[in-house]
Amino acid sequence: MDERRVLLIEDEPNIIEAIRFILSRDGWRVDTHSDGNTAMDAVLRRGPDLIILDVMLPNKSGYDILNDLRAGDDTREIPVLMLTARGQKKDRELAEKLGADKFMTKPFSNGEILATVREMVG
Amino acid sequence: MPKSVLAGTRIRDLRTGRGMRQIALAATCGISPSYLNLIEHNRRRIGGALLNRIADALETDPSALSGGAAATMTSALDAAAEAHRDTRPERDRADELVSRFPGWARLIEAQYSEARRLEQIVERLDDRLTHDPFLSASIHTVLSNVTAIRSASAILASGEKVEPEWQARFHRNIYEDSQRLADATETLVEYLDAEDNEGHSGSLPQEDVEYWLTDRNWVVTELEADPGADIEAIVKGSDHLGSDAARHIARQFLRQYAADVFAVPSVPLKEAVAETLDPIRIATRLGVSLPTIFRRLSTLDADLPGDGMPFGLVGCDGSGTLVFRKPIAGFDLPRYGGACPLWPLFQALRQPMTPLQHVLEVSGRDERRFQTCAVSELGHPGGLSGPVVVTGWMLITPMAQIPDHVVSQPVGTSCRICPEADCMARREPTVFLPRYTSGGLP
Numbered sequence: 001m002d003e004r005r006v007l008l009i010e011d012e013p014n015i016i017e018a019i020r021f022i023l024s025r026d027g028w029r030v031d032t033h034s035d036g037n038t039a040m041d042a043v044l045r046r047g048p049d050l051i052i053l054d055v056m057l058p059n060k061s062g063y064d065i066l067n068d069l070r071a072g073d074d075t076r077e078i079p080v081l082m083l084t085a086r087g088q089k090k091d092r093e094l095a096e097k098l099g100a101d102k103f104m105t106k107p108f109s110n111g112e113i114l115a116t117v118r119e120m121v122g
Numbered sequence: 123m124p125k126s127v128l129a130g131t132r133i134r135d136l137r138t139g140r141g142m143r144q145i146a147l148a149a150t151c152g153i154s155p156s157y158l159n160l161i162e163h164n165r166r167r168i169g170g171a172l173l174n175r176i177a178d179a180l181e182t183d184p185s186a187l188s189g190g191a192a193a194t195m196t197s198a199l200d201a202a203a204e205a206h207r208d209t210r211p212e213r214d215r216a217d218e219l220v221s222r223f224p225g226w227a228r229l230i231e232a233q234y235s236e237a238r239r240l241e242q243i244v245e246r247l248d249d250r251l252t253h254d255p256f257l258s259a260s261i262h263t264v265l266s267n268v269t270a271i272r273s274a275s276a277i278l279a280s281g282e283k284v285e286p287e288w289q290a291r292f293h294r295n296i297y298e299d300s301q302r303l304a305d306a307t308e309t310l311v312e313y314l315d316a317e318d319n320e321g322h323s324g325s326l327p328q329e330d331v332e333y334w335l336t337d338r339n340w341v342v343t344e345l346e347a348d349p350g351a352d353i354e355a356i357v358k359g360s361d362h363l364g365s366d367a368a369r370h371i372a373r374q375f376l377r378q379y380a381a382d383v384f385a386v387p388s389v390p391l392k393e394a395v396a397e398t399l400d401p402i403r404i405a406t407r408l409g410v411s412l413p414t415i416f417r418r419l420s421t422l423d424a425d426l427p428g429d430g431m432p433f434g435l436v437g438c439d440g441s442g443t444l445v446f447r448k449p450i451a452g453f454d455l456p457r458y459g460g461a462c463p464l465w466p467l468f469q470a471l472r473q474p475m476t477p478l479q480h481v482l483e484v485s486g487r488d489e490r491r492f493q494t495c496a497v498s499e500l501g502h503p504g505g506l507s508g509p510v511v512v513t514g515w516m517l518i519t520p521m522a523q524i525p526d527h528v529v530s531q532p533v534g535t536s537c538r539i540c541p542e543a544d545c546m547a548r549r550e551p552t553v554f555l556p557r558y559t560s561g562g563l564p
Binding site: 012014015017018019021022025056058085086106107108109110 | 261262265266268269270272273274276277280282288291292295298299541
């Protein structure tokens with residue numbers, strides 16, 4: 001069975017370590033990237049089954065990256081889980097409008113993120 | 123009983139019946155067209171001095187617009203009913219409620235007014251949460267640290283086997299994040315305490331003035347039409363200027379605005395702008411000071427030629443305190459504390475009357491570039507024996523593209539929310555984590 005691959009685009013190093021640990025232990029291969037400007041290059045290079053995308057990133061917002069993902073022939077079908085520190089209705093609506101499959105507000109639990117990732121790539 | 127006609131509807135009917143445009147009536151009464159539009163659609167209650175001014179402009183008696191006290195109360199009840207349609211109030215019997223149970227009617231009206239007041243405070247606080255760069259960054263930092271601590275501690279407490287190397291790593295992470303969390307929380311508390319000490323509910327006087335100007339699209343139509351217009355009437359006509367301090371700031375702003383319009387009326391300004399957007403060339407052509415042109419250009423958003431972009435404007439006094447902030451997307455202006463010491467605005471204070479042009483790259487989550495022109499001017503309001511008062515101004519224009527040969531200067535909003543860890547001008551630590559480069563774990 002092929003290894004399932006997650007690309008985590010997030011710039012907070014300790015959140016990266018925790019999520020990476022949780023998902024790796026669950027059998028996922030976890031690649032990480034932290035810069036908004038080069039996120040699309042990382043997606044094309046890694047070819048993930050799922051993307052976990054933070055909204056607030058250096059140089060380019062997660063919303064802009066999501067927009068680029070949904071406009072790209074090779075990336076528009078990749079499931080995206082958005083992470084944000086703001087969980088207001090308008091933030092969620094914007095993420096949905098741009099094509100996010102799931103939306104999760106910080107602080108989330110390990111169980112929540114694991115269950116969501118499993119659900120998105122069953 | 124017939125349903126009462128609301129005051130806003132009466133105003134609209136009377137205005138259209140007289141062939142008067144909304145913008146003309148708004149200008150005459152000293153309010154923005156958008157605000158008049160809200161009144162005419164019964165989304166803002168009206169009374170007092172503003173009702174009298176509208177009545178004067180429409181050459182009618184105020185009571186003809188308000189319909190008297192009973193009609194005013196009926197209007198208020200109807201607005202309350204509109205806001206809570208789900209309760210299905212008998213709106214066609216509001217008149218009856220007012221006449222038979224005036225005390226209950228007053229209670230409903232008072233509760234609705236109080237609810238609206240509280241809603242407006244919530245709206246402002248929400249707006250601040252969204253647009254106040256310091257608050258937004260602080261909350262983001264707190265939530266990110268909480269998330270990291272929660273995840274790492276849950277891993278350690280799960281009871282599952284965790285390799286010693288990872289255990290040490292997560293212990294270290296929890297320690298680091300808890301320190302950052304403590305720092306960020308302390309900073310946030312200081313910030314919120316500073317607000318409480320100002321004794322306001324939702325905004326500072328300067329912010330009230332900015333809300334007021336935003337509602338007017340930063341243009342004072344009455345003074346554009348006549349720089350000798352009654353400033354006091356303009357101030358009294360605003361619902362935003364709720365404190366003496368806010369009204370004082372507004373009067374100062376309006377006096378400056380009137381002087382600027384007198385020096386550079388709208389027509390020659392637009393003629394000059396049609397030829398160039400270079401503020402120095404415009405100032406030279408019109409024979410006025412550069413700060414005057416900065417302030418006049420900042421009123422032109424809706425009128426710029428071609429694909430011209432709007433201007434942001436920031437002003438400071440000799441201490442570096444920001445005293446004027448017309449925001450522009452992507453260039454955040456701090457509400458509290460000092461701004462980035464690298465802004466050319468502050469360099470200009472040291473070189474009075476010398477314009478400084480720069481291309482700035484604003485550090486942060488979304489780096490953007492702006493063309494800026496800064497200058498300071500000296501004043502002697504107390505005569506030769508009085509102190510010299512210096513004021514700095516910086517005009518800000520976004521740049522869609524930047525030529526390769528142009529060197530941009532990195533700047534931030536304020537030290538607390540600037541990620542440039544190595545900045546030589548930094549005066550205090552940032553609440554952000556240090557810049558993190560991609561690569562993940564070894």
